[in-house]
Amino acid sequence: MALMWLVVVGLLPGSGRLSPAAEKLVTEYVVLVTIDGLRNEELFGGADPKLVNDPKRSGVEDQARLKKQYWRETAQARREALLPFFWGTLAKQGVVLGNRELKSFVDVSNPHHFSYPGYAEILTGQPQEAIKSNKAVHSPHETVLEYVRRKLKLPAEKVAAVCSWSVFNQITSKVDGSIFCNAGFEAIPAKYLTPGMRSANAAQFKLTTPWDTVRHDWVTLSIANEYLKSQQPKLFYVALAETDDWGHERRYDRVLQAANFFDESLRTLWTTLQASPRYRGKTSLVILTDHGRGHTVDNWISHTSKIQGSAEIWIAVIGPDTPNRGETKSMGSYTQSQVAATILRFYGLDHREFNPDCAEPISEAFR
Numbered sequence: 001m002a003l004m005w006l007v008v009v010g011l012l013p014g015s016g017r018l019s020p021a022a023e024k025l026v027t028e029y030v031v032l033v034t035i036d037g038l039r040n041e042e043l044f045g046g047a048d049p050k051l052v053n054d055p056k057r058s059g060v061e062d063q064a065r066l067k068k069q070y071w072r073e074t075a076q077a078r079r080e081a082l083l084p085f086f087w088g089t090l091a092k093q094g095v096v097l098g099n100r101e102l103k104s105f106v107d108v109s110n111p112h113h114f115s116y117p118g119y120a121e122i123l124t125g126q127p128q129e130a131i132k133s134n135k136a137v138h139s140p141h142e143t144v145l146e147y148v149r150r151k152l153k154l155p156a157e158k159v160a161a162v163c164s165w166s167v168f169n170q171i172t173s174k175v176d177g178s179i180f181c182n183a184g185f186e187a188i189p190a191k192y193l194t195p196g197m198r199s200a201n202a203a204q205f206k207l208t209t210p211w212d213t214v215r216h217d218w219v220t221l222s223i224a225n226e227y228l229k230s231q232q233p234k235l236f237y238v239a240l241a242e243t244d245d246w247g248h249e250r251r252y253d254r255v256l257q258a259a260n261f262f263d264e265s266l267r268t269l270w271t272t273l274q275a276s277p278r279y280r281g282k283t284s285l286v287i288l289t290d291h292g293r294g295h296t297v298d299n300w301i302s303h304t305s306k307i308q309g310s311a312e313i314w315i316a317v318i319g320p321d322t323p324n325r326g327e328t329k330s331m332g333s334y335t336q337s338q339v340a341a342t343i344l345r346f347y348g349l350d351h352r353e354f355n356p357d358c359a360e361p362i363s364e365a366f367r
């Protein structure tokens, strides 16, 4: 009935677009997934020929093995080899923005082009001037995670973030403890520890990484997937990180391995969502990266305001309220500032009340 009414109203001449408040969407849950510093090159083109064929500057240790895994003749086949679930299943059920070759543009708005300024922009709807470094300080503005929890009057554990990088303990909230966050090398509190989490929770302290603040994405995903099943959050954020760190280490083989694990993570989370009557058909996924990185064989390892490519990103929105268009071939330009308002629109919440300077929702993400 409600749907009929909306269709009729929508058809009235001069009725204009329905206000977000009047809109009836199917989405009841949102899962936000970020993957740190995964370039457009890899998302849209798979293994980069420049890097695969230059082991000296890409740091690839076993070129033959890497080629067997991820090298194919066309960019389309390469991206499907690297990200088979993303391109084979998810992309068809939503929109993927940012393929610059198709004149689809997504950029960061903050002037820094590295992680915390990017995540602050994503989670607050605008660049945050106070965030100029990756220092572990709390968000200067309420985050979209905190706002959804407050507006929907949810207990803290119903809005949750499970993240590989420790600084997310500060990035995801203005007020410590206002949402559930487990990030970096951090044990899950006994209250939330399920039998399925036990091995990953313990392994994180034994199978360490080269970085003190970043645990393996496998640990994050394993804990996240169990948390999703056991706590059934209303809004869930999973932040993976290894792609960026292996990039800085100049190990392109490991970057591709981490990108492929990101794809596997999406498959795992999606399978959990589809197996649950609570989530199935009522959950939207928002997936993006926080910044780009250099385009060349010399600067691909890094990303700064001076390195071209560092501001170039991509966003995918998948779910029941999003047109099944896959990759968009439009002249549209978007920014990561629009992610917060997009999430809020799924819940029927007003992004201007959240933050008067919040960027608008991504129009292409809605039918």
Ligand SMILES: [Zn+2]
Pocket (backbone or CB within 6 Å): 037, 114, 115, 244, 245, 248, 303
């Ligand atoms: Zn980085």
